[in-house]
């Protein structure tokens with residue numbers, strides 16, 4: 001699996017007074033099995049970018065390739081692409097509308113042409129993958145907690161068996177426990193099912209903890225595309241883009257500047273703990 005963007009630009013309302021260049025010359029490739037984070041200040045182009053991954057938006061310029069094929073070429077099966085690349089929007093629970101959780105999660109696979117029984121099997125599997133057991137099948141989506149609703153909505157996309165799951169701010173508006181539960185479930189989908197994950201997030205701590213690669217968007221352009229340690233070593237430039245590295249990065253740099261031999265590239269609390277104990281000879 002490969003999603004490749006070559007020189008992609010996207011302009012809203014071209015030729016009008018509302019013209020807005022949301023993406024400019026974006027080049028990147030997402031490969032099979034990666035866990036990628038996308039960060040960027042509000043308005044930097046993240047949502048516009050991810051909607052190019054499954055052909056929901058058509059670039060104004062440049063190419064989007066899925067497994068090497070131009071998805072906007074003649075006769076390209078865009079509907080099939082949208083099953084391979086599942087997109088979970090911000091606040092996806094607003095799109096829950098069926099009477100029961102199980103019915104809701106069946107909606108996608110039924111739409112793909114599966115029989116009601118097959119769709120039900122898929123839905124049950126997807127609900128299990130997000131940690132919602134049988135006791136939730138007949139619940140109304142409206143009686144679930146915020147985190148449970150979010151998970152049911154993610155299951156709705158998972159039930160279509162995507163190879164890639166793209167999530168726009170999946171933890172927005174949840175309490176700390178709900179956030180951790182969702183992120184742990186997503187990490188499990190990656191590690192156990194091998195699904196490629198693309199996660200848009202404002203939380204540097206979440207990004208540092210889970211992803212192996214970070215794409216930083218700034219004013220419609222890719223500012224950095226690298227491993228978290230590399231990206232966060234540019235913390236001063238990130239600040240210039242209205243972003244901050246994880247707080248632990250600042251602490252580690254301050255310790256290093258005071259002559260304490262810690263690994264200043266530590267980006268998670270656990271890494272920092274190990275490094276500080278080592279520096280203290282413990």
Ligand SMILES: Nc1ncnc2c1ncn2[C@@H]1O[C@H](COP(=O)(O)OP(=O)(O)OP(=O)(O)O)[C@@H](O)[C@H]1O
Pocket residue numbers: 012013018020021022040041042043044045046047048049
């Ligand atoms: N429908 C639209 N019409 C005109 N301009 C738009 C539209 N949607 C987004 N934009 C503009 O395009 C730019 C990129 O928006 P986008 O939503 O992709 O950013 P974002 O990084 O996802 O922001 P956020 O973090 O706030 O969700 C912004 O300047 C935004 O105002």
